[in-house]
Amino acid sequence: MTISLYQKDLVSVDSLSVGEIDLVFEEAKEMEKLVKEKGGDDRLSGKILAALFFEPSTRTFSSFITAMQRLGGGIIPMNGMKNTSIDKGESFEHTVKVFSNYADILVIRHPEFGMPRIASEYAGVPVINAGDGIGEHPTQALLDVYTITDHFKSSKDLVVTLVGDLKNGRTVHSLSKLIAKMGIVGKFNFVSPPVLTMPVDIKKSIVAQKAQIIETESMESAILGSDVIYMTRVQKERFEDQKEYDRLKSYYQLTQQMLSKTKKDALVMHPLPIAAGEINHQVDNDPRSVYLTKQLRNGLSVRMALLHLILNK
Ligand code: NCD
Numbered sequence: 326m327t328i329s330l331y332q333k334d335l336v337s338v339d340s341l342s343v344g345e346i347d348l349v350f351e352e353a354k355e356m357e358k359l360v361k362e363k364g365g366d367d368r369l370s371g372k373i374l375a376a377l378f379f380e381p382s383t384r385t386f387s388s389f390i391t392a393m394q395r396l397g398g399g400i401i402p403m404n405g406m407k408n409t410s411i412d413k414g415e416s417f418e419h420t421v422k423v424f425s426n427y428a429d430i431l432v433i434r435h436p437e438f439g440m441p442r443i444a445s446e447y448a449g450v451p452v453i454n455a456g457d458g459i460g461e462h463p464t465q466a467l468l469d470v471y472t473i474t475d476h477f478k479s480s481k482d483l484v485v486t487l488v489g490d491l492k493n494g495r496t497v498h499s500l501s502k503l504i505a506k507m508g509i510v511g512k513f514n515f516v517s518p519p520v521l522t523m524p525v526d527i528k529k530s531i532v533a534q535k536a537q538i539i540e541t542e543s544m545e546s547a548i549l550g551s552d553v554i555y556m557t558r559v560q561k562e563r564f565e566d567q568k569e570y571d572r573l574k575s576y577y578q579l580t581q582q583m584l585s586k587t588k589k590d591a592l593v594m595h596p597l598p599i600a601a602g603e604i605n606h607q608v609d610n611d612p613r614s615v616y617l618t619k620q621l622r623n624g625l626s627v628r629m630a631l632l633h634l635i636l637n638k
Contacts, residue, residue, distance in 0.1 A: 330634040334445040336454045338463045338503045339530075346507065350471050352630035353623070360395060360625070367397030372636050375401040375428035377420070378455065379411075379435045380562075384597060384624060385455045385464070389432050392628040398636075401428055421447045429636055433457075436562070451635050459493045459563055465596050466499035468627040470507060472620050473553055476592055482511030486547050488577050489557035489603060491515055491523040496596040497557055498527050505534035512537045514547040518576050520569075521559070544577050553592045554579070558600040574601035581607040589613075594620060 328344040335341075359365060374393040378386050386404050393400050401424065403409065411420055417440065424431055425448035433441045434455040441454035456462040477483060485504060487497045501523070504510050513536055515523045528538055541547055548554050556579055564570040584593065595604055595616040608614055 329638075330631070331636075331638050332451055333635060334452045335463050335631065335635075336442045336445055336452065337461050338466050338499045338506070341463075341503070341506070343506065343508075346467070346470070346503070349467060349627065349630050349634065350474065352634055353471055353626040356626040356629040356633070357622070360629075365395030365397065368633060369393065369396035369398035369636055371398075372430070373399040373401060373428040374430050374432060374632065375403070375424040376432045376455075377403050377406065377424060377434070379406050379433075379440075380456065381405075382434055382455070384621065385434065385462075388621075388624045388628050389453075389455070389632075392625055392632055395625075396629055396633060398632070417443070418447050424448075425450045430632065453631065453635075456495055458495070459498075459560070460495050461499040462495040462596070463499050463503075464628060464631065465496045465624075466503040467631070468620065468624040469496070469500050469555070469594060469596070470503050470509075471627050472594065472615060472623045473504070473592065474507070474509065475619075475623070476590075476615075477509075477552060480552070481509060483509055483552040484512045484514065484550055485510050485553040485555065486514040486516060486544075486551040487523075487555045487557070488516040488544050488547075488579075490521045490559040490563075490573075491517040491557070492521040493560035493563040494557045497555070498524070500555070501527060501531055505531040505536045508534070510536050512539060514551065515540045516542070516544045516547050516577070518542060518573055521573065544579070545583055548579075548583065548587050548591075550588070551591055552588060553594060554584075554587065555594045556599075556603050557596065558598060558603060561600065575603070578602050578605060579608055580605045581611065584608060584611060584613070596620075 421444045438458035438460040445452040593614040
């Protein structure tokens with residue numbers, strides 16, 4: 326059977342097979358080359374992407390728009406739904422139906438968990454989840470794993486440390502499941518305050534893939550033997566009690582001094598934005614930091630790859 330993503334939805338990393346993930350990564354390499362050599366081409370000419378973002382976004386939104394444009398496609402860029410008929414009371418379902426009559430693919434970000442899945446039931450075109458509440462962010466996970474596997478070419482037993490708001494952070498939900506599925510990790514360190522630990526269902530699915538999990542509150546010791554140090558922002562918008570957010574927002578702050586004791590070929594990653602100093606500015610210039618360089622560029626390559634694989638046979 327040939328592996329293909331043609332006309333498929335991407336709502337959760339659970340739906341991806343290892344073969345499909347490898348296909349995306351191979352295609353992303355091609356896209357990287359294409360952008361470097363020619364800036365792009367017109368292989369998606371005649372196709373339209375509607376980006377429906379019901380929540381703020383800098384990178385995911387603009388990289389999807391860029392990806393479509395570099396491949397010659399058109400865009401309906403809704404970075405915020407404020408001036409749409411949603412404001413007049415139009416339902417989410419009708420909104421999705423409307424845009425799926427104009428566009429060939431919908432990229433949806435929403436504050437509520439599960440909305441991209443609902444959209445996929447109404448839309449007659451493929452839907453990509455660009456982040457749904459505290460649920461998932463599958464394209465971020467793909468670009469993160471692409472960054473990791475590209476750096477540690479043949480590694481199998483990586484130590485991956487995820488730090489911060491593991492309860493509400495959708496990036497780490499998708500990422501930990503995807504890493505476990507790829508079989509590249511020996512051990513996860515889940516570092517969080519006791520009230521922000523990784524949800525039980527996600528831990529279960531990781532253990533089912535035979536990866537070991539250590540949960541701890543202490544970042545400094547966890548990062549010592551780590552190959553990947555993945556920092557995250559405490560998710561302000563998921564807190565009802567802003568005092569509780571203020572108590573937790575700067576719980577972890579990765580400094581250059583802490584980093585000086587860690588592995589020389591480690592990767593320091595963050596999905597961005599850095600919102601409360603969880604990574605000190607000095608760390609930006611450390612050669613191990615990829616959150617302002619490779620992670621961003623890989624985001625473009627991976628999203629170009631996905632659009633091409635989903636829209637062209
Ligand atoms: C993340 C998100 O929206 O979940 N941002 C992103 O897409 N890179 C992470 C975050 O906002 O903390």
